[in-house]
Amino acid sequence: xxxxSKQISQLAEQxxxxxxxxxxxxxxxAFHMIDMPEEKVEKLAxxxxxxxxxxxxxxxxxxxTDQELCPICANExxxxxxxxVVENPRDMSAYEKTGKYEGVYHVLHGAISPMLGIGxxxxxxxxxxxxxxxxxxxxxxxxxxxLEGETTAMYISRLVKPTGIKVxxxxxGVPVGGDLEYIDEVTLLRALEGRxxx
Numbered sequence: 001x002x003x004x005s006k007q008i009s010q011l012a013e014q015x016x017x018x019x020x021x022x023x024x025x026x027x028x029x030a031f032h033m034i035d036m037p038e039e040k041v042e043k044l045a046x047x048x049x050x051x052x053x054x055x056x057x058x059x060x061x062x063x064x065t066d067q068e069l070c071p072i073c074a075n076e077x078x079x080x081x082x083x084x085v086v087e088n089p090r091d092m093s094a095y096e097k098t099g100k101y102e103g104v105y106h107v108l109h110g111a112i113s114p115m116l117g118i119g120x121x122x123x124x125x126x127x128x129x130x131x132x133x134x135x136x137x138x139x140x141x142x143x144x145x146x147l148e149g150e151t152t153a154m155y156i157s158r159l160v161k162p163t164g165i166k167v168x169x170x171x172x173g174v175p176v177g178g179d180l181e182y183i184d185e186v187t188l189l190r191a192l193e194g195r196x197x198x
Contacts, residue, residue, distance in 0.1 A: 008034065060131070062107045062124050063089045072096075072104055079103040081137040085128065085156060087111050087144060090181035095142065098189045103140070106131060111148035112155055118148075120155060129159060138166040140195060144179055157198040168195040 008030055016026035033041055057063070058070035065071070072078060082103030086092045092105045108123040132139070139160050143149035153169055160167045171194030180188065 061092075061105045062109065062127060063092055063105065077102075081135060082140065083128075083131065083136060083138070084140040084142050086142050086180070087149065087152070088181075091142065091144070091179075094180045094183065094185075094188055095192070098185045098192070100189055101192060103138075108143075108152070111143055111146070111152040113148040113151070123152070125156070125159065128156070132160065132163055132165060136165050138168060140168050140170065140192070141198070142170045142180070142192075153198075161198075167198045169198050170195050 011033065012023070012026045012030040015021055015029050016023050021029070033044075036044075054066045055064050056066070058065045058073055059068055060073040061070060063070050063072075067074070079102050083106050084092075084095065084101065084103055085106045085108060086095070087108050087110060089107055092107060095101050095105075106124065106128050108125070108128070110118055110123040112118060112120055112123065139156070141153045141156055143152045157167050157169075170191040
């Protein structure tokens with residue numbers, strides 16, 4: 001039985017399709033949007049549509065950006081000879097919040113997971129190897145401490161070691177099974193500073 005109009009139900013249904021938004025939260029957001037001034041709703045919708053149309057992958061590190069190069073890759077003050085490999089843009093953002101890492105990143109957009117049918121060709125490994133043809137001193141592997149993250153780290157290590165480039169892995173401090181985006185900056189910084197060579 002429908003309690004609200006079809007439009008409210010459809011709005012709540014669309015919001016509930018977003019990750020991390022349950023039915024109750026979607027309903028609260030739907031009612032909040034309906035109570036918002038019309039110009040604010042229009043601005044929100046316009047911003048979402050514009051973001052979807054203009055945001056793309058950085059041609060260097062493959063994070064999300066609205067330019068050809070993201071601000072980190074475009075920054076000449078960053079150490080372009082040190083590349084930290086992360087699974088997704090949220091992990092990159094977590095390390096940037098520490099304010100201590102001065103190198104650049106490479107975003108894989110996933111991790112190797114045979115159980116889910118995700119192989120090395122399904123993530124941005126080929127692009128990483130292409131970047132390593134340039135002048136690179138170190139690759140820091142900062143994948144999650146999950147089975148998939150560890151599998152990906154070992155795979156990358158085996159690919160990179162023959163090139164003679166130093167390969168290191170973030171140290172303990174990041175709990176096994178933990179996602180980087182939810183870990184505090186101090187823990188992330190300790191993990192970065194205590195990294196070990198593979």
